[in-house]
Amino acid sequence: MDLHKKSAHELHDLLVRKEIKAAEITDNYLKCIEKAQLAINAYTTVLAEKAKEQAVAVDEKIAQGEKIGFLAGIPGAIKDNICTLGIKTTCSSKILADFVPPYDASVVKKLKDASAVFLGKTNLDEFAMGGSTETSAFGTTHNPWNTNYVPGGSSGGSAAAVAAGMAAWSLGSDTGGSIRQPASYCGVVGLKPTYGRVSRYGLIAYASSLDQIGPLTRDVEDSAHLLNIIAGHDAMDSTCASEAVPDYTKSLVEDVKGLKIGLPAEYFVDGMDEDVKAAIDKAVSDYRSLGAEIVDISLPHTKYAIASYYLIACAEAATNLSRYDGVSYGARVEGDDIISMMTNTRTQKFGAEVKRRIMIGNYALSEGYYDAYYLKALKVRRLIKEDYDKAFEKVDVILAPVAPTPAYEIGSIISDPLQMYLQDICTVPLNLAGLPAISLRCGTSKGGLPIGMQLIGKAFDEPTIIKAAYTYEQGKDFYKEVAEVSK
Ligand code: GLN
Numbered sequence: 001m002d003l004h005k006k007s008a009h010e011l012h013d014l015l016v017r018k019e020i021k022a023a024e025i026t027d028n029y030l031k032c033i034e035k036a037q038l039a040i041n042a043y044t045t046v047l048a049e050k051a052k053e054q055a056v057a058v059d060e061k062i063a064q065g066e067k068i069g070f071l072a073g074i075p076g077a078i079k080d081n082i083c084t085l086g087i088k089t090t091c092s093s094k095i096l097a098d099f100v101p102p103y104d105a106s107v108v109k110k111l112k113d114a115s116a117v118f119l120g121k122t123n124l125d126e127f128a129m130g131g132s133t134e135t136s137a138f139g140t141t142h143n144p145w146n147t148n149y150v151p152g153g154s155s156g157g158s159a160a161a162v163a164a165g166m167a168a169w170s171l172g173s174d175t176g177g178s179i180r181q182p183a184s185y186c187g188v189v190g191l192k193p194t195y196g197r198v199s200r201y202g203l204i205a206y207a208s209s210l211d212q213i214g215p216l217t218r219d220v221e222d223s224a225h226l227l228n229i230i231a232g233h234d235a236m237d238s239t240c241a242s243e244a245v246p247d248y249t250k251s252l253v254e255d256v257k258g259l260k261i262g263l264p265a266e267y268f269v270d271g272m273d274e275d276v277k278a279a280i281d282k283a284v285s286d287y288r289s290l291g292a293e294i295v296d297i298s299l300p301h302t303k304y305a306i307a308s309y310y311l312i313a314c315a316e317a318a319t320n321l322s323r324y325d326g327v328s329y330g331a332r333v334e335g336d337d338i339i340s341m342m343t344n345t346r347t348q349k350f351g352a353e354v355k356r357r358i359m360i361g362n363y364a365l366s367e368g369y370y371d372a373y374y375l376k377a378l379k380v381r382r383l384i385k386e387d388y389d390k391a392f393e394k395v396d397v398i399l400a401p402v403a404p405t406p407a408y409e410i411g412s413i414i415s416d417p418l419q420m421y422l423q424d425i426c427t428v429p430l431n432l433a434g435l436p437a438i439s440l441r442c443g444t445s446k447g448g449l450p451i452g453m454q455l456i457g458k459a460f461d462e463p464t465i466i467k468a469a470y471t472y473e474q475g476k477d478f479y480k481e482v483a484e485v486s487k
Pocket of ligand 1: 128129130131153154173174175176177178179206313424
């Protein structure tokens with residue numbers, strides 16, 4: 001039985017029917033990790049012993065006749081910017097290389113209550129700043145479909161782990177695309193919830209007004225189940241919404257008849273890869289034949305989204321990262337006095353991309369420039385949100401590419417920051433508007449790499465995008481594929 005190829009819901013059914021033990025599932029995943037970790041580098045920390053203990057505890061519950069929840073005994077992985085009590089949480093940065101949080105993030109607590117098994121922590125771009133996992137201080141993660149290619153980022157480890165059968169599910173975070181874009185590059189399902197839908201307590205902040213945690217899974221059904229577990233109000237996060245949480249699995253029905261799907265002209269950018277264009281066109285015609293109505297729409301301020309996003313994200317990052325000063329926690333590099341200690345610590349322990357963003361952010365916030373940059377970026381943010389509000393008067397969901405190209409070769413654009421930032425054109429606008437979106441595979445490039453599309457919804461309308469994604473997925477079998485890697 002190819003356990004590592006199964007979705008979480010298939011594994012759950014096997015457990016409920018007592019056809020397999022949770023310990024076997026976990027052992028199997030640990031073997032897959034052992035086989036593929038060297039080639040993929042999806043994990044920063046593997047928790048083999050703890051995972052086995054968690055699995056055995058679930059087997060004991062089952063043996064005692066206890067009814068188990070969806071995720072009980074199902075092994076997954078947590079992005080390494082989400083705090084885990086007693087387990088290193090590094091943000092893939094040298095500055096937090098030895099940081100062991102004294103508390104669990106709220107999502108981790110919820111997953112523990114659900115008796116999930118934690119296989120480990122996954123690699124990311126340093127502090128989630130990047131789109132390829134190449135800025136990690138602990139080495140690049142490789143795309144399981146072609147190890148010379150990036151897995152995307154910043155949740156590259158989380159996406160690669162699911163794609164390579166090294167985890168049945170994972171958590172990522174999405175500030176400007178970091179769940180959806182790696183999901184697209186690795187051919188898995190990534191859901192970025194509405195801002196405030198999932199608690200950020202214990203998510204190490206990159207840009208607090210944009211960050212959101214969400215699941216990466218093998219299929220849409222698993223995504224709905226995971227969201228059921230992690231969504232909901234949390235008194236520990238004042239930005240977490242008190243909106244009631246529906247049962248997202250109720251949206252796992254095939255029905256897009258009459259659904260109005262908007263196609264935003266501005267997301268089909270110049271220089272877009274032909275294979276991506278063809279895959280999206282095919283998805284659009286599939287939706288049409290499923291009974292959806294396709295509507296051309298315009299989101300005119302999209303062209304300002306990258307500039308606005310990078311100003312806001314960097315401004316917030318500069319503020320959030322000021323706490324790493326060698327005093328309270330994280331690494332310290334000594335110096336002759338306190339100033340040189342702080343300077344040495346930050347100079348030696350932050351990577352180049354993080355430093356670049358701190359500089360951009362401080363510049364944008366500094367006196368004399370604030371109005372011209374930061375304040376203007378906030379005004380543009382409002383215009384972008386209004387574009388979506390207007391579009392959603394006409395349509396129920398918006399369908400768009402996730403990125404202008406499929407995954408690219410490792411090292412090919414990382415030395416050109418502007419080129420890197422421009423890749424985010426299709427993902428950052430909706431983070432600025434706080435909207436939910438799901439990314440799922442809709443094709444394959446001529447080079448054999450997955451291509452994804454995203455379905456964007458109204459605020460708190462995850463049910464509609466889940467339903468639309470689920471309906472599309474039923475006719476396809478992309479999600480049954482797992483990249484076989486070993487080295
Ligand atoms: N690539 C974007 C950035 O570098 C998005 C990152 C993210 O969502 N964490 O900021």
